[in-house]
Amino acid sequence: MARTREVGTLWIGGSLSWMEQLCLKSFVDQGQKITLFAYEDIPNVPEGVIRRDGREILDTDDFIKYEKKDSFALFADYFRIHMIAQNPGMIWVDTDVYCHRPMAYDSDYVMGFELPGGRRVNNAVLGLPVGSAVLADMLHFMEDRHAIPPFLKQSQQDEYRAAAAAGTPVHVSQQPWGVWGPLMVTHFVHKHGLLGQVQPLEAFYPIPFPDRLMFLRRSAVVQGLLSDKTTALHLWASNKRELGLRHGGLPPANTYLADLLRRHDIHPETAPIKGRGRRVFDAGLLEQVPLEQASRIADIGGNAQSVALAAWGKWRCAIDLIDIDHKGRWPETPSDWVAPYRQFLTENGVPFDQIHVIAKPEDLRPAELVANLTGFGDVNKIGPLGGLLDAGLAPGGMVLSDIRKGSGGYPFLKKRGTITLLTNRNDGGIEVHRVLLAADGTLGAVAQAEPPPPEESWAEIATRLAGKDGFYRESDEHGMMFIKRSDTLVVTFDNLDIAMEKREDKRPWGFAFIEKQGWSMLGVTAAGWTWFRDPWVYAQFDALKKKGFFKTFKRVVFYGASMGGYGACAFAAACPGADVVAISPQSTLDKSLVPFETRYKTAWDRDFSGPYGDAAKVSAKAGRVTLIYDPYEPLDAGHVDRFAAKNVVKLRAPLLGHRLGSSLQQMGILSPIVLAALNGSLTEAEFYQKLRARKTFNRYQKELFKRAMDKGHPELARRMGRWVLTRGDNRHIRKAMEKM
Numbered sequence: 001m002a003r004t005r006e007v008g009t010l011w012i013g014g015s016l017s018w019m020e021q022l023c024l025k026s027f028v029d030q031g032q033k034i035t036l037f038a039y040e041d042i043p044n045v046p047e048g049v050i051r052r053d054g055r056e057i058l059d060t061d062d063f064i065k066y067e068k069k070d071s072f073a074l075f076a077d078y079f080r081i082h083m084i085a086q087n088p089g090m091i092w093v094d095t096d097v098y099c100h101r102p103m104a105y106d107s108d109y110v111m112g113f114e115l116p117g118g119r120r121v122n123n124a125v126l127g128l129p130v131g132s133a134v135l136a137d138m139l140h141f142m143e144d145r146h147a148i149p150p151f152l153k154q155s156q157q158d159e160y161r162a163a164a165a166a167g168t169p170v171h172v173s174q175q176p177w178g179v180w181g182p183l184m185v186t187h188f189v190h191k192h193g194l195l196g197q198v199q200p201l202e203a204f205y206p207i208p209f210p211d212r213l214m215f216l217r218r219s220a221v222v223q224g225l226l227s228d229k230t231t232a233l234h235l236w237a238s239n240k241r242e243l244g245l246r247h248g249g250l251p252p253a254n255t256y257l258a259d260l261l262r263r264h265d266i267h268p269e270t271a272p273i274k275g276r277g278r279r280v281f282d283a284g285l286l287e288q289v290p291l292e293q294a295s296r297i298a299d300i301g302g303n304a305q306s307v308a309l310a311a312w313g314k315w316r317c318a319i320d321l322i323d324i325d326h327k328g329r330w331p332e333t334p335s336d337w338v339a340p341y342r343q344f345l346t347e348n349g350v351p352f353d354q355i356h357v358i359a360k361p362e363d364l365r366p367a368e369l370v371a372n373l374t375g376f377g378d379v380n381k382i383g384p385l386g387g388l389l390d391a392g393l394a395p396g397g398m399v400l401s402d403i404r405k406g407s408g409g410y411p412f413l414k415k416r417g418t419i420t421l422l423t424n425r426n427d428g429g430i431e432v433h434r435v436l437l438a439a440d441g442t443l444g445a446v447a448q449a450e451p452p453p454p455e456e457s458w459a460e461i462a463t464r465l466a467g468k469d470g471f472y473r474e475s476d477e478h479g480m481m482f483i484k485r486s487d488t489l490v491v492t493f494d495n496l497d498i499a500m501e502k503r504e505d506k507r508p509w510g511f512a513f514i515e516k517q518g519w520s521m522l523g524v525t526a527a528g529w530t531w532f533r534d535p536w537v538y539a540q541f542d543a544l545k546k547k548g549f550f551k552t553f554k555r556v557v558f559y560g561a562s563m564g565g566y567g568a569c570a571f572a573a574a575c576p577g578a579d580v581v582a583i584s585p586q587s588t589l590d591k592s593l594v595p596f597e598t599r600y601k602t603a604w605d606r607d608f609s610g611p612y613g614d615a616a617k618v619s620a621k622a623g624r625v626t627l628i629y630d631p632y633e634p635l636d637a638g639h640v641d642r643f644a645a646k647n648v649v650k651l652r653a654p655l656l657g658h659r660l661g662s663s664l665q666q667m668g669i670l671s672p673i674v675l676a677a678l679n680g681s682l683t684e685a686e687f688y689q690k691l692r693a694r695k696t697f698n699r700y701q702k703e704l705f706k707r708a709m710d711k712g713h714p715e716l717a718r719r720m721g722r723w724v725l726t727r728g729d730n731r732h733i734r735k736a737m738e739k740m
Contacts, residue, residue, distance in 0.1 A: 003112075005127075006033040007091045007105050007232075010054060010079050012072045013315070015044050017249075018261065019096060019235065019266035022148040025050050025264045033091075037083065039063075042331075044271055051679035055081050064145075067173045074173060075122070077180035081138050084128050091127040096237035098260065103231045105701075108132075109197035111189070112204040114182065116235075118195065121186045123236045125204045134192045141178055141188075145172045149179055151187035185561070202227045205234050210726045212236040215256050216243070222256040245729060249283040250308040252347065269348040272306065272315045282306035282373070284313060285400055288422050289437060294368035298322055298358070298392055302337035304371035305344055307400065311369065312350045319345065322358045322392065328384025330360055330374075361387075366394035371401075377409030378402035378432055389416065389439075399437040406428055413437050426666050435526045444660060458496055458525070475536040479525045481508075488519045489553040490678060491562035491578075493532060493567030496525040501560045507682060511557060513671060517678075520553065524567060531589060532567045534605035541574035543614065550575040557581060557678050563600075565627075569615035569643075572622040580625040580678040584660045587616035589641040598640045600611070620645035624679050628687075630656050632703075651687050655695065656705035669692045702732040714740065 005029060011020065023043065027034035028048035033048040036042070037057060045051060063075045080092040081137025091103060091110050103110065103125075110127030114120050121205055128135045130709060140148060148160045160170045172179060180503075189195065206225045207214050214222055235257070245251055249272035251257035261268055274284025283306040297311045298320040308319050321342070325334050334357065342355050348487070358364055370393050376385035385401075400422075404411035413419055419440040421625035424433045456530070462472040462481040469484040479496065494508040508523045526532055550556050556578040560568035573581045587593075589600055590608040612618060616639075619625050625648045629640045632654055640650055658664040665671035669690045676682035692698040701724050708717035719739045724730050 001105060003089070003106055004033075004103065005091055006035065006087075007103065008035040008037060008083055008087060009095050009097075010083070011042060011095055012036045012039060014042070015092045016042060016095075016271060017240070017271065017273045018255075018271045019237065019240065020265055021046055021271055022257075022260055022266045023093075023095055023098050023235065023265055025266060026260075027093075029264055030099045030102050032102045033097055034093075036061045037079070043390045044412065046266075046389060054079070058087055064173055065176055068177075069325045071179075073489070074180060076154060077178075077184075078142055080123065080126060081135070081142065081180075081688075084126065085130060085139060086137055088130045089097060089127075090450050091125065092123070093232055094124040094234070094237070098233045098235050100226065100230050100233045106199065109194065111185070111197070112197070112199040113201050114205045115208050116201060119190075120182060120196075120235070121180050121189050121198055122205060123185045124231045124473075126185065127603075130496035132192060137188050138184060141150045141184060146170065147172070149175065149183065149187075151183055152176065152179075169524060176717050193431065200229060203227045204230075204232050206230055207234075207236075209238070210722065212244060214237055215239055217245075217256065218254055220260045230520070233243075238276075239274070240273045242729065244273045244283070250309075253347070255576065255676065260279055266310050267349065267406060269309055269350075272310055272313070272600065274310075275400045280574065283310045285422065286310050289369060289398055289400070290291065291368055291398060296320060296365065296367040296394075297369040297371070297715050298325065298367040299341075300388055300392075301326075301372070301375040302335070302341050303373040304400070305341055307371050307373070308341075309348055309350065312345070312354070317368075318354050319350065319354060319364065320356045320358050320392075321487040324384070324388070326380040327338075328387070334359065343456065344526055353668075358392075361391065364388070364391040367392060368394050368397045370399045372399060373402055373434075375402065377407050377412065382407060382409050386412070393439055395439070397439050399433055399439065401437060403435055405433070405435045407558050416440065450584070454598045462523075471538065475534065477527050477530050478532065478534055478537050479523075479527075480537075480540050481521075481523045481525070483515075483521045483523075484509045485515075486550075487519075487554040488679075489522060489550070489556045491522045491524065491556065491558045491568070491571070491575075492513050493525070493558075493571075494525045495529065495563065496527050509561065509564060510674075517675070519678075523541055524571070525626070526563070529563060529600065529602045530562055531586075531600075531606060531608075532571070537571075538610065538612055541571050545574045550578070550652070553577075555680070557677060557680075558673075560585070562658065568617050568626065570612045572625075573612055573618040576608075576621040577623045579623040579678075579680060580619060581628075581674065582626070583628045584630070584633075584636050584658050585615065585627060585639060587642045588614045590614070594639065594642070597635055599635060616644070617643035619643065620647065621646060624649060626651065626682065628653060628660060628673075630654060630658065630660055649684070651684065653691060653694075655700050655707070656697075657699065657703075663694075665699065667697050669693050696728065698730050701730050705730075705733050705736065709736070 020324040024036065025046040026069045028046060035047060037052050037054040038055045041358060058079055062074055063594055065072055066074045084090065084092055085134055085310055089108060107130035108127055110125060111121050112125060114122035148157055163170050193712050251261060254720045272283035274287060282304060287309055294315045294317045296318040297308060300322045302321060312319060321338060323331060323338055325331055339359055345355055346352055372385060377383050377588055379594055417437050417717035419438045421435055422434045424431055430463060459474060462479060466481050467485055472481045492508055492510050512611050544550065558568035558572040558578055558580045565582035568580050568582045572578050588608045589597060589603050627640050627643060627648060628651045631635045631652045632635050636658055653660055661670060664673060673687060673690055676686060705720055708720060718740060721733045724733050
């Protein structure tokens, strides 16, 4: 007769989402006893789940994490082995394991292969005999948190041994994901010859990790992959990322997960998925809003569906949908987003009469919480938000808002209360902050407040930055600022319009970076797209050269990107022997020399002759000229091809586009590359090693996928797409894959 088995699991991290509720309740509904261990009170555990204090197993406050992913999975790996050792016959299950049918295994060995091939054993479902040699080995291995895992590749083991010998052993929290999980379990199962005890793939993992998104498809697709051997079904908690980013933290309608929720009477709108690792989804923002109660919330522009639903689930409040366009105008007919938004709320349990569409200013009513996501201060100008808050935010209320750096959003909101940064993201090289404004209750007086003092002009800013040891000079179109710091000088070239209008600190490109290194700076700025073709600029460089200005420095580097890259290469002629670092530069805009160039018409009629004219020619007198460019951008490649001198080093960054600097910045490698280039230590090997970060960069993935398709290799594109989507998301690739 089959044994009646009890299963156990652990939860750390506050309230449960619907996914954990579903999995726990599935065991209860199947009549299989399930115990939930925890170290704090969890408010929304389904009835029938046995609850025990985690300190019965491990009396500790040391909840060790994988630091790279900010995940308690490492502590769970540690806890599960000790739980099994202290509870004979109990089977461990992760909180994302669903009970498809009761587990009635006679053997104390309960584990399964997670991938085809019969090698890798997962630990989401795990049972081992108390007192067994394999269990003892695992417990012993985990005693040393600096142990060198024998199952890692040899090169990594060698690296860890070298670190240990140097007195800096690698802690387990810094080691690869799964080092106390599937990697360890697989190693010791093989060591003890237990492969015959491992259940086949279909027992627990009929849908393996690479195919996990199948759970977001209709039930028939999933059911067709299950078999009589399937018992506890791993739903893969990593699906939370997809659910949170694209489905409001809820399962899509008519999918396998949605059907399971109906079967077990779980209401997902009351427990949406709020985050994954360090990523906070919209539904999780309320966790950071310190309001005990709200009778009304408002969404400006319709981009906070998940926030509105989570607010209803928490407060049972009225929800106002403020229908206003990007310029702050009230539309004559409802905007396209209104009806789907209302339908989303009603389908998820919000009563129709609790949802109010605000379509004219006199209908605005004070709300304790106002959401302004991807709206005014981010994609739209901030101005119209003022009137909406004056009438639509209750005294002492709060605002969830996105602020794009350089938009003026911070000074605008700071007048109204206290701002707290919640999260940030990078959008095209520009930071966007998600903030919480706690209003000070004086919103009505904002409109009558004194106007802010006029902002400083660039001449005032530059003169102040230059100080008594530097200088600032200007003409109608150009300026030159010198800041003295050390015997290394970096000469930069930038468009002043971008610095003043797009950058919150109103500083030239690279200013903060150069300042941080303690280097001197000569910043040349243009009031527009001039390509620095101005006799005044030539005269300034001639005068500096004649005066011996550049000779007072031990090292001089000219630095710029695009138009600034042209300037760096061209005006390096004023300081023979100086190094140059240029990103996506032009060589000239003289049509007789570059007939292929079709961009930058605004500067075509400028004179590109003279000693600072053809950058490809005059830069031959420089020291090392480092050009970083995308060889698949034909116009950029055409310019770089013209640099033929022996002092030129060409570093290729394929498929990252003309705005290469932004791409490198978003990958987090711009600063170390530029620093190494400016101090003269950048090697080609180092550059290409750092460029490997592009493998996980959305733009590169998109362009590589598109290139495979354009070249007639759909199967290659499909394989690449699967690789990308099993490790994260890429909207372009995901949409393209859906059509294939």
